[in-house]
Amino acid sequence: MKKILFSLITVFALFGMAQAQGITIWTHFGDAELEWLQSQASGFEAAFGVPVSIVKVDLGEIKQKMLLSAPEGEAADLVVPIPHDNIGEMAVGGVLADMSEFATPDYLADLNKQAQLAFTYNGKLFGLPMYVEGPALIVNTDLVPNAPATLEDMVAIAQGLTTSDTYGFLYDIGNFYFSYIWMNSSGGYVFGRDASGALNASDLGIANEGAVTGAELMKKFRYDFGLIPTGVDYGVADGLFIDGSLAMIYNGPWAIANYRNAGINVKVMPIPPTAAGQYFNGFMGVQGILMNQFSQHKVDAANFAKWITRPAAQVSLAELTGKIPSSNNAAAQVASDPIIAGFSLALANAVPMPNIPEMGNVWGPMGDALTQILDTVDSDVPGILSGAASQINGN
Numbered sequence: 001m002k003k004i005l006f007s008l009i010t011v012f013a014l015f016g017m018a019q020a021q022g023i024t025i026w027t028h029f030g031d032a033e034l035e036w037l038q039s040q041a042s043g044f045e046a047a048f049g050v051p052v053s054i055v056k057v058d059l060g061e062i063k064q065k066m067l068l069s070a071p072e073g074e075a076a077d078l079v080v081p082i083p084h085d086n087i088g089e090m091a092v093g094g095v096l097a098d099m100s101e102f103a104t105p106d107y108l109a110d111l112n113k114q115a116q117l118a119f120t121y122n123g124k125l126f127g128l129p130m131y132v133e134g135p136a137l138i139v140n141t142d143l144v145p146n147a148p149a150t151l152e153d154m155v156a157i158a159q160g161l162t163t164s165d166t167y168g169f170l171y172d173i174g175n176f177y178f179s180y181i182w183m184n185s186s187g188g189y190v191f192g193r194d195a196s197g198a199l200n201a202s203d204l205g206i207a208n209e210g211a212v213t214g215a216e217l218m219k220k221f222r223y224d225f226g227l228i229p230t231g232v233d234y235g236v237a238d239g240l241f242i243d244g245s246l247a248m249i250y251n252g253p254w255a256i257a258n259y260r261n262a263g264i265n266v267k268v269m270p271i272p273p274t275a276a277g278q279y280f281n282g283f284m285g286v287q288g289i290l291m292n293q294f295s296q297h298k299v300d301a302a303n304f305a306k307w308i309t310r311p312a313a314q315v316s317l318a319e320l321t322g323k324i325p326s327s328n329n330a331a332a333q334v335a336s337d338p339i340i341a342g343f344s345l346a347l348a349n350a351v352p353m354p355n356i357p358e359m360g361n362v363w364g365p366m367g368d369a370l371t372q373i374l375d376t377v378d379s380d381v382p383g384i385l386s387g388a389a390s391q392i393n394g395n
Contacts, residue, residue: 268342
């Protein structure tokens, strides 16, 4: 058996070259994640005798390169990993293989259902999920020893810790990705789904009664509760938490390493429900593996995709990097890690960001709408959201 050769060359070197025996992977992974992928590829070659060539490609370049080079036979067999909300344009462009036939019933039964939904487009499974990510409530336990049980508790604790030296609760409130939690949990939504379960871009729910209620709650955080002043964005909130002067932040697993390096003791948990029993669920992202529709090595590529999404592989990635497994079995095996367990609980019923191309028309208008809503205490929330909906529909 030939020793595997990990080719960390630029992607441009692949153009015009004939496909060598084995499979080629495009990845934006670096550092520990890349070492993990190399180790998994080595184990795969030992088990199946199939060489794997790993090529580093920037995430921002992958979609365009797939659309342009896959039909010409010059793209990789697999992309590892890619966010699920990137797949819509590639699926429409015909460069992604439907992986449904490679997903066994046992695999699907073990898969987080929201993660499976994230990679489903028009009824087809266009990727195998590897891990999930999204925001949760992150608590500085030195400032908040006892985690809040209800939203009302959270607000009261935050108000008590909002002083000249500390802040109680902050997050990037003007960012629709983070603030969707309040709108979604009150009955708002981005796109509805048709009878088959497919997203329907003509069914827009960002200005309905539930969305208005959620946006009004956001205003309360600023004007009634006095917690999130004007000027707070991601950098401000994140920096204050790192400095140890912020008690609670709504942020994702990507931030944990910096918090730990700063010596902050943290607890991760869902935003607590209201005393009346209303629960809160926001957006989630899912990272997974895509297969090139034009690959000449689909069976080997599918075997590798299944190899690195099997529970044992997801457990090893979680233990190494803190990634949240998409496999229920793997998630159970790492449940003793309080950070992973906290994010898993917070994302259990989160909503995958819409993966259809029309989602690109939502971010700008909704960001502008949130700015207007939060600008003054008497802002016209229904009118602002209706205006955003009209702009999105016009786009």
